[in-house]
Amino acid sequence: MxxxxxxxxxxxxxxxxxxxxxxxxxxxxxxxxxxxxxxxxxxxxxxxxxxxxxxxxxxxxxxxxxxxxxxxxxxxxxxxxxxxxxxxxxxxxxxxxxxxxxxxxxxxxxxxxxxxxxxxxxxxxxxxxxxxxxxxxxxxxxxxxxxxxxxxxxxxxxxxxxxxxxxxxxxxxxxxxxxxxxxxxxxxxSHVTLPPVPRAVSHDQILSEVAQLSRLRALLNAWAGDNGFAEESADDLVVTAVEIASNALCHAATPVRVRAWRHDDTLVVQCDDTAGIPIPATAGYHRPDTTGALPGGRGLWLARQLADVVLIDSHAGRTSIRLHFPHDVMHRG
Missing domain, CATH: 3.40.50.300 (P-loop containing nucleotide triphosphate hydrolases)
Structure with missing residues (x-):
């Protein structure tokens, strides 16, 4: 709180x-x-x-x-x-x-x-x-x-x-x-329902262990580059998505589904798990306490810094985190 x-x-x-x-x-x-x-x-x-x-x-x-x-x-x-x-x-x-x-x-x-x-x-x-x-x-x-x-x-x-x-x-x-x-x-x-994931997506990966994150990193990096993302912006996308997927694997202890698709000029990545661990509504809005105490706090805070929009749909038995990376916004400055 x-x-x-x-x-x-x-x-x-x-x-x-x-x-x-x-x-x-x-x-x-x-x-x-x-x-x-x-x-x-x-x-x-x-x-x-x-x-x-x-x-x-x-x-x-x-x-x-x-x-x-x-x-x-x-x-x-x-x-x-x-x-x-x-x-x-x-x-x-x-x-x-x-x-x-x-x-x-x-x-x-x-x-x-x-x-x-x-x-x-x-x-x-x-x-x-x-x-x-x-x-x-x-x-x-x-x-x-x-x-x-x-x-x-x-x-x-x-x-x-x-x-x-x-x-x-x-x-x-x-x-x-x-x-x-x-x-x-x-x-x-915080009680929101995300719009449905498109039927056709660019990538659809099921992860069950941390070792699979290397392949996810490579796939997302190549995908961002193919969609015109500069190296730094592509790296921000990859770091964010992998951090969220890694947190889910470590804390949810269930397989994690990662899907990626393009909506107009925005690249979207969604991570889903079925552990049913609720995410506090305030998670990720404060710089995490490095002494600390809450698992996964760094992941959402980092996501909110590197992605443009972070949307969370957390209900009993399912948690979805959707990350938006608009091309124009990611390349400002």
Whole structure:
């Protein structure tokens, strides 16, 4: 279970806020006053926003140039776990340096190879939005996320309301009536059923012992290369899939089925076991304790760093872990 530090409620300085807007005017009316308030309070306001939002703010905040630091969205929003960890590192570095900062972030969840995000991508990112209410709280800096109802479904916007304790309005941050504590949110969303695996897949392997992982590694490496993955990206795919399969073999002690297929420009790998060992909803969202205690914790944490999306379907008698590797996302930066 996540230990909820309630930083946003205890006056520690950490406030996790969402600006949910449906028009350009709504963005300006709420965000410009917030930026002016922050410019008088913080040493730096990190602006990780899209080109449209930056152009929208031009002429409204030009006098704040000495405080606003504009950064490239693509530099942060690569794989979902990478984005989450990159912002955490930034906050940690600023805290260590004794600087006060405010982060304004506009999640970039679209796969450039397709008009729509890969299945489950926005929902997967919302899990990180929930977890950061705990993991970012010690750094005592506010984080404001921009979400546009013109680009996201009603279900995603509901998730935004549930993962942000504050909603930004022209009058400032207000409590979100739909907010849920991180462990509660993750537990509720953990009960999912994955879409069926395609009938035709590129690889279908049954593993019963660790020695078979070498063959799996070779098959997946060649498959990723054949699908245009550069060496480093292919290696990340292989390391992630083999780590998950290895964990299943070691901890489930039953045969593990590994299937791999291509969905548009996304390579997908799924590992299934029948041991029936439940996976906690919070697994893999925190850097594993090296002293530690929980078996398999490193595997899921590593998977969330190297894959773009990690989906888990864990029911009695069966566990499936599905890994998404979109070509565009895997080759950013």
């Amino acid at each position: 996540i230990v909820n530090r309630r930083g946003h409620e205890a006056g520690s300085g950490f406030v996790h806020t969402a600006l949910i807007a449906g028009t350009d005017d709504e963005v300006i009316d709420a965000l410009v006053p917030a930026l002016r308030r922050s410019a008088s309070t913080y040493d730096e306001v990190l602006m990780v926003v899209g080109k449209h939002t930056r152009a929208l703010l031009a002429g409204h905040v030009d006098d704040l140039a000495g405080v606003l630091r504009w950064d490239d969205v693509a530099a942060f929003y690569r794989r979902l776990g990478f984005a989450y960890e990159s912002f955490r590192r930034y906050l940690a570095e600023q805290a260590e340096a004794g600087r006060r900062v405010h982060v304004i972030a506009e999640p970039d969840l679209a796969d450039k190879s397709d008009a729509d995000p890969p299945p489950g991508r926005a929902e997967a990112y919302l899990a990180y939005e929930a977890v950061c209410n705990d993991t970012y709280a010690p750094y005592r800096f506010p984080v404001t996320c921009l979400w546009d109802t013109r680009h996201h479904s009603a279900a995603v916007i509901e998730g935004v309301q549930a993962t942000h304790p504050r909603l930004l309005t022209p009058a400032g941050p207000q409590p979100s009536p739909h907010y849920r504590q991180p462990d509660q949110y993750l537990t509720l969303r």
